[in-house]
Amino acid sequence: MKRIALLRHGEAEYGKGQSGDFDRKLTSSGKYRVERLALVLAERKFSFDLILQSPAVRTQETAEIISTAIEIKKKLEEKDYYLAEKDAWLEKINDLPEEFDSALVVGHNPGLSTLLDYYVGDYFLNLSPGMLAIVEIEVDSWKAITAGSGVLAEVIQ
Secondary structure, three states: OEEEEEEEOOOEOOOOOHHHHHHOOEOHHHHHHHHHHHHHHHHOOOEEEEEEEOOOHHHHHHHHHHHHHOEEEEEEEOHHHOOOOHHHHHHHHHOOOOOOOEEEEEEOOOHHHHHHHHHHOOOOOOOOOOOEEEEEEOOOOHHHOOOOOEEEEEEEO
């Protein structure tokens, strides 16, 4: 079985135009909510083999808070993850090495919410800032994942 968790970054500061979007930081409320989420994950002894994260400041801050609370074995950060859409995420996730059974994706909407929709089929859940959706998929290979093949196991916010 493969498990993928989709985490939209925490609430961020208002943007300063298109050029300032990348550098937006988490608000104090955004940090608090992600810290609370991290505590829940730690209490429940969550861990992930891999974290894939956007290099934007707000996603880095979100991933750092989570990473300090739970075990994450490997980190992948690529510029292509910034504002990535569903198809870009699918390409990256389908190419993950098979030794990884669980992955945490920290990114942006609308890409993460449409990715969640793809994995679980007809159900659409719009991820709000700091919301985590866990999808379980009964496959042995990341390449075998198809539309609707996942089960929404849990949503934590």
